Amino acid sequence: MTQSAPLVTIFGGSGFVGRYVAQRMARRGWRVRAAVRRPNEAMFLRPYGDVGQVEPVQANIRDDASVAKACMGATAVVNCVGILAEAGKQSFQSVQAQGAARVAKAAAEAGVTRFVQISAIGADPKGPSDYARTKAAGEKAVQEAFPGAVILRPSVIFGMEDGFFNRFAAMARISPVLPITGGETKFQPVYVGDVAEAAAKAAAGEVPGGIYELGGPEVATLRALIERMLKITRRRRLIVDLPAGVAGIPASLLGLAQSLTGGLYVNNTLTADQIAQLGVDNVVGEQAKGLKDLGIAPTAMEAVLESYLYAYRPQGQYSRLTESAKNMRGA
Template sequence: MSQPLPVTVPIVTIFGGSGFIGRYIAQRMARAGWRVRVAVRRPHEAGFVRPYGVVGQVEPIQANIRDDASTRAAIAGASAVVNCVGLLGESGKQTFEAVMADGAGRIARIAAEEGVGELVHVSAIGADPESDSAYGRAKAAGEAAVTAAFPSAVILRPSVVFGDGDGFFRKFAGIARVAPLMLIPNPDTKFQPVYVDDVAAAAALAITGDVAPGVYELGGPRVARLSRLVHEMLAVIRRRRWLFAMPRSMASLQAWAGDTAQKASFGLFTNTLMTRDQLRMLAKDNVVAPDAKGFAELGIKPTPMEAVLDSYLYVYRPHGQYDAIQESAARLWN
C-alpha cells in the first residue's frame, strides 16, 4: 500500500491544473515527488487528478484568479506556481482581459508577495500587443504583467498543442466523422504542432531545474500548413474527405452567427466551432520565431506528431479500435 508523503515535500500550485496542459504538468510534478495543488474554480469536477499521485499528494482546491483572496490561499506555502489558465472564447465574466491579463498579473503579484521561488506562466505563440485578435493582445498583456511583478518568471509560448484531450485535431476529426466534405478556413496558415507532454516537460524543468528567466517559444519538429495537417489527420482516422478552402466571407458569417447566438442566449449556447476572434488568429502563422529561445535551450527533443496521433485519434475511425484489428487480419489472409 502506498504511503502518504511527508509534510516536508515541496508544494507546487498549478492554476488550471485540471485542464489539457495543466493535467500533464500535474502528472509530471507528482512523479517528481512534489505535492500538487490543482487550483480550479470547480474542484468537485477535478477529482480525476487525485490518482496522479499517492494518497493526498495531488489535491484539487478552489481558486478563482479574478479574486485576490482565493488566489492567495491557493499560493500560500507553495515553493512554485504554474499558471495554465487560458480561454479560447469569452463567456460572461470570463473575459480575455479579466482572465489572461488581469488574472495572470494577479497570480504573479501574489506569488512574489508570498515568497514563491519559481513561477511558470503558460502563454501562447501569437501573444502580441499589436495583434488583430483580442486573445493575442490579452496574452501579451498577461506576459507584461507577469514580467513586471515576477521578473524571474519563465514564460512558455507553445504553438498549437496536440495530444490526448486536445481541441485541435480532435475538433477536425469530429467534423470528419459526420461531414462528407470539409471547408477549411485559412488553409495555408502555418502551424508547428507541439506535443502536450513536451510542454509539460518544459514547465517541470523550469520548476525543478536551472532555467534562465524569459520567454521560450515551443514548437514541434515540423512546420506544416493547416490543410496538410488535416490531410494527415484524415489518414490517421482512415477517412477520405474532400477538402475545400472556406471563403473568407463564409467563415466570417459562420463565426458571426455563432457569436451572435451565444450572446443572444446569455451563455446557454457556446460557440465552440469558431469565433470571430479565433478567425482573426487563424489568419496569422503560428510558428516559432527564428531568433526565439525554445526546446534546444531547455535540452528537450520535441516529439513528432506522427508518433502520437494514432494513440488517441483511433476512436474517430469508422470502427474505432477494431479498424487496426481488421487490417491486421486482412494482412494475414493476403
C-alpha cells in the same frame, strides 16, 4: 509524502496542459496543489501521486481571495489558465490579462520564488486578435511581478485530450465536408508532454528565466494537418478553405446565437477573433529560445497521433483487424 517536500500551485491544474504538469511535478517528489474552479471535478488528479501528494483546491483567477489562498506556502506557481473563446464572465481580458496579473501579484506577495506562465506563440500587444493581445498583456504583468519568470509560448498543442485534432476528427465522423479558414497558415504542433516537461523544469528551477517558444519538429499548414488526421482516421472528406470574409458570416451567426441564448450556447466552433488569429503563422521564431534550450527533444506527431485518433476510424479499435481481413479476402 512529507510536508517538507516543496509545494507547487498549478492554476488550471485539471486542464489539458495542467494535468500533465501536475503529473510531472508529482513524479519529481513535489506536493501539488491544483487550483481549479471546480475541485470536485478534479479528483482524478489525486492518483497522480502518493496519498495526499496531489490535492485539488478551489480558486478562480477572477477572484483575489481564492487566488491568494491558493498561493500560500508555495515555492513555485504555474499558471496554465487560458481560453480560446469567450463565454460570459470568462473573457480574454478577465482571464488572460487580468487573471494572469492577479495570479502573479498574489504569488509575489506570498513569497513564491518561481513563476511559470503558459502563454502562446503569437502573443503580441499589437496582434490581430484579442486573444494575442491579452496573452501579451498577461506576459507583461507576470514579468513585472517576476522579472525572472519563465514564459512558455507553445504552438498548437496535441495529445490525447487535445482540442485540435480531436475536434476536426469528430467533425469528420459526421460530416462529408470540413470547412476551414486559413488553410495555408503554418503551425508547429508541440506534444503536450513536452510542454509539461518544460513547465516542470522551470518550476523546479532547472532553467533560466525568459521566454521560450515551443514547437515540434515539423511545420505544416492547417490544411496539411487536417489531411494527416483524415489519413490516420481512414476518412475521405472534402476540405473547403473559406476566405476570411466568407468565414466571418457563420462566425457572426454563431456569435449572435451565443448572445441570444444568454450564454446557454457557447460558440467554440468559430469566432471572428479566431479568424483574425488564423491570418498569422503560428511557428517558432528564428531567434527564439525553444525546447532545445530547455534540454527537451521534441516529440514527433507520428509518434503520438495514432495512439488516440484511431478511435475516430469507422471501425475504431477494430480497424486494423477489418483491414487485415479485407486483404486476406483479396489475396
